[in-house]
Amino acid sequence: MSDLNPCMTCGACCAYFRVSFYWAEANDGGGLVPAQLTEPLTPFLRCMMGTNSKHPRCGSLEGEIGHRVSCAIYPNRPSPCREFAMSGENDEENEACNRARARYGLPPLYKDMLFHTSLEAATSVLTAVQSAPN
Numbered sequence: 001m002s003d004l005n006p007c008m009t010c011g012a013c014c015a016y017f018r019v020s021f022y023w024a025e026a027n028d029g030g031g032l033v034p035a036q037l038t039e040p041l042t043p044f045l046r047c048m049m050g051t052n053s054k055h056p057r058c059g060s061l062e063g064e065i066g067h068r069v070s071c072a073i074y075p076n077r078p079s080p081c082r083e084f085a086m087s088g089e090n091d092e093e094n095e096a097c098n099r100a101r102a103r104y105g106l107p108p109l110y111k112d113m114l115f116h117t118s119l120e121a122a123t124s125v126l127t128a129v130q131s132a133p134n
């Protein structure tokens with residue numbers, strides 16, 4: 001079993017939601033997000049390039065979803081990415097995280113499953129949770 005953060009073997013939320021934010025989070029507005037990796041959305045909003053499409057995938061997501069992924073601009077990612085909580089974090093489920101994972105055939109995460117990062121390990125823990133006596 002790996003002790004890696006589950007997000008490092010997931011990436012589903014980076015290829016499920018439109019990642020939009022106030023335009024000035026980009027570095028041509030004084031923020032950190034590389035402007036060339038964003039798309040205009042409205043006069044006041046931008047989104048990460050590739051996320052405003054029928055089959056979204058952020059252009060900054062590297063790797064293969066469900067196996068090994070990373071964010072090419074992690075230190076400079078926009079606020080929605082910073083604020084999106086992995087399900088189970090702080091003992092709280094995040095339905096949106098689990099919905100994105102389901103889109104890619106990944107099992108939901110509960111607080112009991114943190115740090116069980118492989119599909120096999122997560123599935124075995126899920127089975128244990130589901131079959132635990134009340």
Ligand code: SF4
Pocket residue numbers: 006007008010011012013014084085086087096097098100101109
């Ligand atoms: S969907 Fe959840 S587990 Fe997957 S990368 Fe996003 S926050 Fe992490």
Ligand code: SF4
Pocket residue numbers: 013014019048058059060061062070071072073074077078081
């Ligand atoms: S900027 Fe990084 S964390 Fe945010 S959606 Fe893109 S790849 Fe994911």
